[in-house]
Each structure stands twice: as structure tokens, then as C-alpha cells.
Amino acid sequence: MQTVDLDAVPLRDLNARLHDPAQVGRIADWRVLHPKGRHNIAVGLDAPVTVRIDGHVGYYCAGMNQHATVEVSGHAGVGLAENMMSGRVVVHGNASQSAGATAHGGLLVIHGDAAARCAISLKGADIVVRGSVGPMSAFMAQAGRLLVCGDAGDGLGDSLYEAVLYVAGRVKGLGADCVEQPMEDADRASVAELLAAAGLDDVDPAGFRRYGSARELYTFKIENVGAY
Amino acid sequence: MSHDDTAPPRLDAVWGQRESHLFDRHTIHEIHRAAREGMYRIRGFGAKRRLPHFDDLVFLGASISRYPLEGYREKCDTTVTLGTRYARKPITLQTPVTIAGMSFGSLSGPAKEALGRGANEVGTSTTTGDGGMTDEERTHSKTLVYQxxxxxxGMNPRHLRMADAIEVVVGQGAKPGGGGMLLGQKISDRVAEMRTLPKGIDQRSACRHPDWTGPDDLAIKIQELREITDWEKPIYVKIGATRTYYDVMLCVKAGADVIVLDGMQGGTGATQDVFIEHVGIPTLPAVRQAVEALQELDMHRTVQLIVSGGIRTGADVAKALAMGADAVAIGSAALIALGDNHPSLADAYRRMGTVPGLFEDWQAGNDPAGITTQDPDQYTRLDPAVAGHRLANYLRVLTLETQTLARACGKSHVHNMEPEDLRALTVEAAAMAGVPLAGTDWIPGRM
Incomplete structure (x- = not known):
């Protein structure tokens, strides 16, 4: 275990060490103290290490993560795990806007709530939110899965492509081209798999509904102009 | 005498009718087309209407009060270094002419390869586009800017690390405030896979970044990109020319190493015609505003400025540099150098209802030159080695022309040209470029 205190070590040094093949090859477990909402902590990781951050983080924590596990004990700012490629990012508090934006792979777990535009332009990752998500979540989401155990704000899945959304609570409103679709066996298996992967064994997998793209707006047609 | 319905109208009758300047034949055609199709026109290329441009400026050259450099004997340096503000590894180019961002998807694989080959031959950079980096592009471009x-x-940290510089795109001159567009006929299997999209759909990219808005966020986003790449790579910010003075200041504040400024003449693969022709300001005034903002912040030459949008000749290059740009970027002109709109394709163009010189349907995926297409029958016609060499020749001419003008002004480096070397031919250009109207000391708006 390597402990790095951000009150004593510049952020640039922390990230450089986490990128250094020699250091991450030797040390698999890292602990970061006193993050104090600093931005860009543990970004661009590319090794199967575990980084535990004790406290709150600012923008883009674990951005573009590959292979690593990053766990935040507090809340996270804008763009948590943005463009993640693989690995696992867990936040025990809430996440601000655009959590998991454009993420291509890996698993993002938010134990609290996520603000607006969670999973915006999602490109293949899985996102599990224990609480609720804000408006315009999964906007233009292309691939991957978003599972919300609480409620979803207005405009869910607006201009959705092929991503699949599961929501247990109330959906305030669906965005353009997003529709409720029947839960098939494969969906029930997906929900159970996502809950298990996130370690949420106190959530009933039976209560989820599925939302996906109606694919009506995939090609721009003048008769659809009123839908935008 | 009976009247012949098939005979052309008598000349004196035609001459007696007056064509409307307001409702010219193109306008009338567009009204008929809109009435028939109920859809706006999407096309490629850039703004086609007459705009104040570098043509409206001339160089004074040297005389008694300034002396010139010998054209073939005295050195006139053209090297440009970009990214000196923060990057640990700035990039150096042998010519101040770079290749603008254009996507694989909008362009064919062989066209992207040809751009790389041409740029390599003369020691300059190419730029990726909406859709990510292809292996061919990375292999054939010695210096590659990743957008x-x-x-x-296709955004991927591996490609970020493989790039020589990173360009955060806020907007482009053809459509400031608009997102990318790629129509279904160009979404092949490979393009669809790279963009994680279903094949054949009309792809409309977002116009705002998904995880930042405004200059304060941009500063944090730039810091993230620097942290991910360990502060090695120059970070550019590309903007379409609109509120240029303030946008340039905000780019500097956000921590950009390089600002790429694209005027309204900048080309596009696919955009609404109304957007191309009516949004943004021309390159000429934008360059002046950008340089003024950099000078105001004492950042001119510390943060480098790359200007694009309507660069065609060495004269355009030289004038942009004299106004204070560090380099220029070409897009449309580079495609023409590869073979777009070439007269040898006249028969193919005629079958498509157009002629060489007027072809603008880069959005349609049907391109006899093999450049703006994903159709293998078409893109295999483009030989990347031959087309790349044509581009290299063209880039050499641009560089030589730029040097010719710089030497005529007595400058031993193309960056030594200055606004004082320029005069304007029109009142509009004088006001926009901030140089005196020829034969006067008058800069409209200054005194």
C-alpha cells in the first residue's frame, strides 16, 4: 500500500506516479489523502491498480480510466470517469453532472445520486446509480447500460441510440425517441448482473423497467421536425 | 407570318428584361427546390459568396526606406514551433502551412493517408477529425494532431498518448455553434464501428462538449488532458470566428498553448447551406481581433495562432502571417490538391449533374475523385502516394510564394512580416484588417 497525501504532494506528481509503469507494476494498492475537491485526480490510469481516495473529489476524477479500480469515499464533481475505457470506478457519495460521459467500457457505480446528464453520449460502459439521476440523463447515449435504482429526471434518454436504460423508480419524462420497452428475460438477467457487479444486494431486481430507442429519428426526415 | 414556339426569344427582347439582383436565378432555383423537397439544403465546401478577404490586401514590398532580400540567395526561414507555453514537447514544423482537421468518415481512408504523406514530405502536421484516429493516419503522419x-x-486515451498534439474543438468556421454531420450513405461498417453507431444512420454530432461548458470548465478540461499525457503535448483550442477577441482571451485564460481560428470561409464535409453562408465572421477581421487579444494579454507568439478559412495561395498565407498569425491551416485547398474538382473528372461530374469547379456535394458520399466517399469502388481510384505527392507539391508552392513575399518585404523569417507591410484595397478590408487604405494613412475606426 502506497499512501499519497495531496496536502504534501502536488497532483501532477501523484498522476505521474500512477502512470509510471515501474511504480504501478510494483505497487498495486494506493491510498490518496486530503483530496479536498481537487480536480483531475487519478486521471488517465492504464494499469490494474486500486486507488482509494479518502474524501471528496472535483472534476474528471478517474477520467479516461483503463484497467484501474478507483474508489472515492466522498462526493465527486463534474465528469466523473468521463470516457472511461475499462476498469471500475465507485463513488460512495453523490456525483455531479455528466458522470460517466462518453464512457466506452468498464463499470461506474454511484452509491448516492447523480446530477444532470449522467451517462451522456455513453459508448458502451455500464453505469449503476443507487439513488436517482437528474434531467437529460443518457442524452444521445450510443451503447452500454444505465441502471438507476431511484428516479430519473426529465428528458431521460433524449435522442438515444443503442444504449439500454433500466429505472426502478419514477421517470419524470422521456426525451425525444426514447420509449419504454418490454422487459425480456435478457433484461432481467442484465439487471441482476449489474446489481451483482455493483455489489447492491439490497435492491429488488424485479422492479425495473426498460427504456430504449424507438429508432424513429435515426434518419433525419422532415415529417419528424416537430419531435426535436 | 406564324409564330414559332420553339425559337429562342429575340435578343432585343431578352436584353429588355432585367435580372433581379435580389431574386437572381440561384435564389429562384433554391425557392423552387425548397418548395419541392420541404428540406433545407445540406452541402459540403465552404462559404461561396463574395466576402472581404486577403485578396483585398497588398504588400508594399521594399524600396528605398526598406531593402529586400535576394530571392534565391538569402535565407528566409519558414520553421514554426507550436506549444512553447506549457508543453514539454512542443512541435516544430518546416512550413507555416498545416493540414486542418478532417475526419475519416467524411474523407476516405486513402484521402486521409494522402494528406499524411503530403504533409510528411514537407515537414508539416495533419489533424484527425470527428470519428477518431485511424492506424493508416497515424502511420502516414509523422506529426499528427488529435482532436x-x-x-x-472514437475518443481513446491510447490515441491521446500516441498524438503529437491535442486539439480541443469548440467550433469550426463553417458552422460556429453547430455540431458535426455525417449522412447515412457515408456511415460504412468501419465508420459505424469507430463511432459506436448503427450503420447507415444520419449522424448528427453534439454541438457542445458533454462534460464542460464555459471557460472555467475548459481550463479544468485542458488540465485533465495535460495530466493524462504528463504535460508533454501541446494543447490547441479550435474556435470558429465569431466573438473572436473575447474567445481568444478566454482560450488564453483557459490555458491553451495554441489557438486555431477558423473563419467563415472554412470548409465542411456536410452542413446546412444557411449555416455556411450566414454564421460567423470572415477570416480577415477575425485574424486582426485574435492578434489584438493576444497582444492585449502580452501573449502574442507565446500562445501561437493558427488561422484557417479560405487559404488558397502563398499570398493568403503571407498576409495571414503578416497580420500576426504563426501558421495557417488548409482543408478545402488540400482536398483540391489531392484531385477534388479536377477537370479530368468532367464526364463523371456531368453524370452527377455538375461540372468541375462547381462540385460541392461532399456530404453525399458519391465522389469520383475518391476523396469524400466511403464507397470502395470510388476510394480505390485515389492513389495515396500520387495524391500525397500532389499535395506536397502544392504545399511547397505555398511555402515558396510565402517566402517570395517575405523576401520582397526584406524579412529573413516569415514571422517578421508585419501589418505595416500591408495596405488595403477597399475601405471594408482596411477596417477589418486594421491596415491603412492604400494611398492613405486611414484605418477606418481608428481615427
Whole structure:
């Protein structure tokens, strides 16, 4: 275990060490103290290490993560795990806007709530939110899965492509081209798999509904102009 | 005498009718087309209407009060270094002419390869586009700038690390405030896979970044990109020319190493005609505003400025540099150098209802030159080695022309040209470029 205190070590040094093949090859477990909402902590990781951050983080924590596990004990700012490629990012508090934006792979777990535009332009990752998500979540989401155990704000899945959304609570409103679709066996298996992967064994997998793209707006047609 | 319905109208009758300047034949055609199709026109290329441009400026050259350099004997340096503000590894180019961002998807694989080959031959850079980096592009471009766009199609930290510089795209001159567009006929299997999209759909990219808005966020986003790449790579910010003075200041504040400024004449693969022709300001006034903002912040030459939008000749290059740009970028002109709109394709163009010189349907995926297409029958016609060499020749001419003008002004480096070397031929250009109207000391708006 390597402990790095951000009150004593510049952020640039922390990230450089986490990128250094020699250091991450030797040390698999890292602990970061006193993050104090600093931005860009543990970004661009590319090794199967575990980084535990004790406290709150600012923008883009674990951005573009590959292979690593990053766990935040507090809340996270804008763009948590943005463009993640693989690995696992867990936040025990809430996440601000655009959590998991454009993420291509890996698993993002938010134990609290996520603000607006969670999973915006999602490109293949899985996102599990224990609480609720804000408006315009999964906007233009292309691939991957978003599972919300609480409620979803207005405009869910607006201009959705092929991503699949599961929501247990109330959906305030669906965005353009997003529709409720029947839960098939494969969906029930997906929900159970996502809950298990996130370690949420106190959530009933039976209560989820599925939302996906109606694919009506995939090609721009003048008769659809009123839908935008 | 009976009247012949098939005979052309008598000349004196035609001459007696007056064509409307307001409702010219193109306008009338567009009204008929809109009435028939009920859809706006999407096309490629850039703004086609007459705009104040570098043509409206001339160089004074040297005389008694300034002396020139010998054309073939005295050195006139053209090297440009970009990214000196923060990057640990700035890039140096042998010519101040770079290749603008254009996507694989909008362009064919062989066209992207040809751009790389041409740029390599003369020691300059190419730029990726909406849709990510292809292996061919990385292999054939010695110096490659990787764009971070709102869509983040194909965005991947491995490519970020493989790039020589990173360009955060906020907007482009053809459509400031608009996102990318790629129509279904160009979404082949490979393009669809790279962009994680279903094949054949009309792809409309986001116009805003998904995880930042405004200059304060941009500063943090730039810091993230620097942290991910360990502060090695120059970070550019590309903007379409609109509120240029303030946008340039905000780019500097956000921590950009290089600002790429694209005027309204900048080309596009696919955009609404109304957007191309009516949004943004021309390159000429934008360059002046950008340089003024950099000078105001004491950042001119510390943060480098790359200007694009309507660069065609060495004269355009030289004038942009004299106004204070560090380099220029070409897009449309580079495609023409590869073979777009070439007269040898006249028969193919005629079958498509157009002629060489007027072809603008880069959005349609049907391109006899093999450049703006994903159809293998078409893109295999483009030989990347031959087309790349044509581009290299063209880039050499641009460089030589730029040097010719710089030497005529007595400058031993193309960056030594200055606004004082320029005069304007029109009142509009004088006001926009901030140089005196020829034969006067008058800069409209200054005194």
C-alpha cells in the first residue's frame, strides 16, 4: 500500500506516479489523502491498480480510466470517469453532472445520486446509480447500460441510440425517441448482473423497467421536425 | 407570318428584361427546390459568396526606406514551433502551412493517408477529425494532431498518448455553434464501428462538449488532458470566428498553448447551406481581433495562432502571417490538391449533374475523385502516394510564394512580416484588417 497525501504532494506528481509503469507494476494498492475537491485526480490510469481516495473529489476524477479500480469515499464533481475505457470506478457519495460521459467500457457505480446528464453520449460502459439521476440523463447515449435504482429526471434518454436504460423508480419524462420497452428475460438477467457487479444486494431486481430507442429519428426526415 | 414556339426569344427582347439582383436565378432555383423537397439544403465546401478577404490586401514590398532580400540567395526561414507555453514537447514544423482537421468518415481512408504523406514530405502536421484516429493516419503522419470533439466518437486515451498534439474543438468556421454531420450513405461498417453507431444512420454530432461548458470548465478540461499525457503535448483550442477577441482571451485564460481560428470561409464535409453562408465572421477581421487579444494579454507568439478559412495561395498565407498569425491551416485547398474538382473528372461530374469547379456535394458520399466517399469502388481510384505527392507539391508552392513575399518585404523569417507591410484595397478590408487604405494613412475606426 502506497499512501499519497495531496496536502504534501502536488497532483501532477501523484498522476505521474500512477502512470509510471515501474511504480504501478510494483505497487498495486494506493491510498490518496486530503483530496479536498481537487480536480483531475487519478486521471488517465492504464494499469490494474486500486486507488482509494479518502474524501471528496472535483472534476474528471478517474477520467479516461483503463484497467484501474478507483474508489472515492466522498462526493465527486463534474465528469466523473468521463470516457472511461475499462476498469471500475465507485463513488460512495453523490456525483455531479455528466458522470460517466462518453464512457466506452468498464463499470461506474454511484452509491448516492447523480446530477444532470449522467451517462451522456455513453459508448458502451455500464453505469449503476443507487439513488436517482437528474434531467437529460443518457442524452444521445450510443451503447452500454444505465441502471438507476431511484428516479430519473426529465428528458431521460433524449435522442438515444443503442444504449439500454433500466429505472426502478419514477421517470419524470422521456426525451425525444426514447420509449419504454418490454422487459425480456435478457433484461432481467442484465439487471441482476449489474446489481451483482455493483455489489447492491439490497435492491429488488424485479422492479425495473426498460427504456430504449424507438429508432424513429435515426434518419433525419422532415415529417419528424416537430419531435426535436 | 406564324409564330414559332420553339425559337429562342429575340435578343432585343431578352436584353429588355432585367435580372433581379435580389431574386437572381440561384435564389429562384433554391425557392423552387425548397418548395419541392420541404428540406433545407445540406452541402459540403465552404462559404461561396463574395466576402472581404486577403485578396483585398497588398504588400508594399521594399524600396528605398526598406531593402529586400535576394530571392534565391538569402535565407528566409519558414520553421514554426507550436506549444512553447506549457508543453514539454512542443512541435516544430518546416512550413507555416498545416493540414486542418478532417475526419475519416467524411474523407476516405486513402484521402486521409494522402494528406499524411503530403504533409510528411514537407515537414508539416495533419489533424484527425470527428470519428477518431485511424492506424493508416497515424502511420502516414509523422506529426499528427488529435482532436477532442464534442461527440468524442472514437475518443481513446491510447490515441491521446500516441498524438503529437491535442486539439480541443469548440467550433469550426463553417458552422460556429453547430455540431458535426455525417449522412447515412457515408456511415460504412468501419465508420459505424469507430463511432459506436448503427450503420447507415444520419449522424448528427453534439454541438457542445458533454462534460464542460464555459471557460472555467475548459481550463479544468485542458488540465485533465495535460495530466493524462504528463504535460508533454501541446494543447490547441479550435474556435470558429465569431466573438473572436473575447474567445481568444478566454482560450488564453483557459490555458491553451495554441489557438486555431477558423473563419467563415472554412470548409465542411456536410452542413446546412444557411449555416455556411450566414454564421460567423470572415477570416480577415477575425485574424486582426485574435492578434489584438493576444497582444492585449502580452501573449502574442507565446500562445501561437493558427488561422484557417479560405487559404488558397502563398499570398493568403503571407498576409495571414503578416497580420500576426504563426501558421495557417488548409482543408478545402488540400482536398483540391489531392484531385477534388479536377477537370479530368468532367464526364463523371456531368453524370452527377455538375461540372468541375462547381462540385460541392461532399456530404453525399458519391465522389469520383475518391476523396469524400466511403464507397470502395470510388476510394480505390485515389492513389495515396500520387495524391500525397500532389499535395506536397502544392504545399511547397505555398511555402515558396510565402517566402517570395517575405523576401520582397526584406524579412529573413516569415514571422517578421508585419501589418505595416500591408495596405488595403477597399475601405471594408482596411477596417477589418486594421491596415491603412492604400494611398492613405486611414484605418477606418481608428481615427
Amino acid at each position: 477532442v470533439l464534442p461527440s468524442r466518437y
